[in-house]
Each structure stands twice: as C-alpha cells, then as structure tokens.
Amino acid sequence: MSSSSFQLVFIFCFSILLLLIMPTSMQTVSAATTNKASAKTYKKFIKSACNSTTYPKVCYKALSPSASAIKTDTNKLCNIALSFTLNATYNASSSIDSLSKMKGLSPSEKEIIHDCAETTGEAIDELAKSLKTLANLQGSDHKADEINDLKTWVSAVLTDEYTCTDEFDGQKVSKAVKNTINKSVLYLAQLTSNCLALFRLLDY
Known part of the structure; x- marks a missing residue:
C-alpha cells in the first residue's frame, strides 16, 4: 500500500472513530449539564422552603446535603427534616446521658440530668411517632387530622426541650x-421549630 493510500485509510478510520465518539461525549456533557442544573434547582427549592422557617441557616445546612433525595418534593423535605431532628435528638440524648457519669455531681445536677434525659427520651418517642405518621400521610384518608397530630406532637417536643433548660433556674x-x-437543647429547639414551619408547606 502506498503512503498516500495509507493516509487516506487512516483519515477515513479516524473520521469514523470521531463520529462514534462524539455523540457519546455530547451525551455525557449534556447529562452533566442537566445534573448540575437539577442540583441547583433542588437546592433553590430547599433554600426557599428554609426561608419560611425561624432558623433558615440551620435549616439549609441540615437539608441541603440531601437535595438529590428531596428534589422538589415537600413531603420528602419534611420527612428528611424530621429524620434529621430525630437523629440529632438521639445524639443529644447520648450527650446528656454521658453527663450522668461525671464525678462530683451535686444532687441538684443529678436531678437535672435525669430529668433532661427523661424529657429527651420523650422527645425521641414523639418524633419517631411523627415520622411514622408523616411517612404514611400520602395514603391516608384523614390527612388534615394527621397533620394536626404531627404539629401537636412536634410542639410537645419543643416544650420538652425547653423544660429541660428551665430546670437551671435557681439551681447551682x-x-x-x-x-x-x-x-444540645438549643440546637434541637431550632431544628424542631423549623420542622413545625416546614409542615405548613405540606400540600394536603
């Protein structure tokens, strides 16, 4: 084969290869662009929702990592917000329990820690119950009543949290x-307050 013929064959093969590669490359770029645009849309949705809460920065920081799961679904938004709050309450409960192991606690400190551990445990129960109700909300025939129950239970959690710190009054x-x-309690109160605000966005 002459040199010129070889060059023609090479150019032809290279052209075919480019034709095969280019659509795939374009699809990859297109998919990446779409994903980036979607992620931006999802985070914008979360930011807008969080702006309706009392603590928008706390809300956005908690929920934005789950943007791809939430998308623009208000029910998922509330579900993940509640799950995050429940998990934070477990962590707070663990921190409070660890205080009971400290040496040199006064009787009043022991009582405060015990009471806070108890109220945190009640908060966990209320949040778990709320999460279960929220998860089953779409298939319920009594959505309005169950949303009211959700608000009542989560409001009770907020009361539990503040009851814990109220015990400091007049105590050394x-x-x-x-x-x-x-x-622990301040952070939980902020998360809980935000959940209550987000519940108002539920479209039922």
Whole structure:
C-alpha cells in the first residue's frame, strides 16, 4: 500500500472513530449539564422552603446535603427534616446521658440530668411517632387530622426541650453540665421549630 493510500485509510478510520465518539461525549456533557442544573434547582427549592422557617441557616445546612433525595418534593423535605431532628435528638440524648457519669455531681445536677434525659427520651418517642405518621400521610384518608397530630406532637417536643433548660433556674449547676445541655437543647429547639414551619408547606 502506498503512503498516500495509507493516509487516506487512516483519515477515513479516524473520521469514523470521531463520529462514534462524539455523540457519546455530547451525551455525557449534556447529562452533566442537566445534573448540575437539577442540583441547583433542588437546592433553590430547599433554600426557599428554609426561608419560611425561624432558623433558615440551620435549616439549609441540615437539608441541603440531601437535595438529590428531596428534589422538589415537600413531603420528602419534611420527612428528611424530621429524620434529621430525630437523629440529632438521639445524639443529644447520648450527650446528656454521658453527663450522668461525671464525678462530683451535686444532687441538684443529678436531678437535672435525669430529668433532661427523661424529657429527651420523650422527645425521641414523639418524633419517631411523627415520622411514622408523616411517612404514611400520602395514603391516608384523614390527612388534615394527621397533620394536626404531627404539629401537636412536634410542639410537645419543643416544650420538652425547653423544660429541660428551665430546670437551671435557681439551681447551682456547673459550667460543663449547663453548657452541654444548653448547646444540645438549643440546637434541637431550632431544628424542631423549623420542622413545625416546614409542615405548613405540606400540600394536603
């Protein structure tokens, strides 16, 4: 085969290869662009929803990592917000329980820790019950009543959380105990308050 013939064959083969590769490459770029646009849309949806809450920054930080799961679904948004709050309550409960193992606690500190552990446990029960109800909401024939139940239970959680810190009044409590409880309860109260606000967005 002459040199010129070889070049023609090479050019022909290379052209065919380009034709095969280009559509795939274009599809990949197109898919990446679409995914990026979708992610932006999902995060915009979450940001808009969080702006209706009392603590929008806390809300967005908690929910934005789950944007691809939430998409633009209000029910999923509330579900994940509630799940996140429940998980945070478990963590707070663990932190409060660890305080009971501290040495040198006064009788009043022991009582406060015990009561806070108890109210946190009640909060976990209320949130778990709320999460189950929310998960079954779409198939329910009594959506309005169940949403009211959700709000009642989550409001009770908020009351439980503040009851815990109210016990500090008039009591001599160490900085370590007070800071741990205050930090946990404040964060939970913000998450819980946000859940209540997000429930108003449920389209039922």
